[in-house]
Amino acid sequence: MMVHVIPSGLYAIKDETHISVPQASSYPSLSREDMQRLNYLRNPENPSILEVSIDGYISPYAINYYTRVLELATRAQDVKGILMEIKTAGGMVDQLVAFADFLYKYPKPIVTHTSYCCSAGYWIASQTNEIHAEPQSSTEIGxxxxxxxxxxxxxxxEKQGTKVHVFRSEGSTRKAVPNSFEPLDKESADRFQARVNAANVEFKSYVRRGRGMRIKSDAVWNGDTFDSDASVAVGLADRKGTYAQALERVIKLSDK
Structure with a gap:
């Protein structure tokens, strides 16, 4: 069984700071090279595991890309399973609900391997069959x-002596409210709080659905992160494992 890697190509990473820069202009369509790689997998004599790399900031453009890749892999009969390699601090919640539903119902086994899987990245990982935490001290999950x-x-x-004048058309009292030039009003603050609360309810409900009884501690819900040992202990990960071990596991699941 062979492994074919399809890198996302979504991000330019600055090595010194690990800041990711979305390459939004190149999407939403898959490149010809991506299509050729996926079509190559359509070979009955070459059953394969497809690796999908999620590396860097997660945006709606990234979600669209991963969805298209995995949809193509669904139709490729010779793709037996998916190894999802995740390394991200997280990102936007936009379209995560739909993508999580897509992963949860995915017809082929998906195993996640990660050394760094936080926030939106964990929302995604929690919907896969298993999560393998890289056995090293710097691993961070949650x-x-x-x-x-x-x-x-x-x-x-105000301290600089700069006066900002905002002119709104009559009746457009909430136009561009809030902004960084005017004091934050209570209505806007309440809206922000309500939105983050609602998004968090969704986030937690999806993790509970994906991980179920594997979650062993309420400590996972406070926003903290855990190393490889602790992530297994609290149920955020299923086991410690290297990339090779995660690959072996998805091969085993795909052969069932």
Whole structure:
């Protein structure tokens, strides 16, 4: 059984800071090279495990890309299973509900291997069959929670002696509210809080669906992260395992 790697190509990574830069302009369609690689898998004498690499910031463009790759893999009879290699701090929640449902119902086994799987990345991983945590001290898994950051710079402008004048058309009292130039009003603050609360309810419900009784501690819900040993102990991961061991596992599941 052979392994074919289809890198996402979605992000340019700055090695020094690990900051990811979305390459949004190149999507939503798959490249010709991606199509050729996937079509190559359509060979009855070459049963394969497809690796999907999720590396960097997760955006709606990334979700569209991964969905298309996995949809093609569903129709490729010679793709027996998926090895999902995840290394991400997370990203946007946009389209994660639909993608999580897609993964949860996916007809072929998916095993996740990760050394760094947080927030939106864990939302995705929790919907796969198994999660293998890289057995090293730097492994970090979890960060179940949602956050939104608003910059209120109105005080800074006031100290600088800068006056910002915002002109809105009559009746458009909520146009561009909130913004960083005007003080954050209570209505906007309440909306932000309600949105992050609602997103977190979704996040937790999907993790509970995907992981079920494997979650062994309420500590996973406070937004903390866990190393490889602790992630297995609390149920965020199924076992410690290297890339090779995760590959062996998905091959075994695909042969059932």
């Amino acid at each position: 960060s179940i929670g949602t956050i939104y950051i608003h910059y209120d710079q109105s005080g800074m402008y």
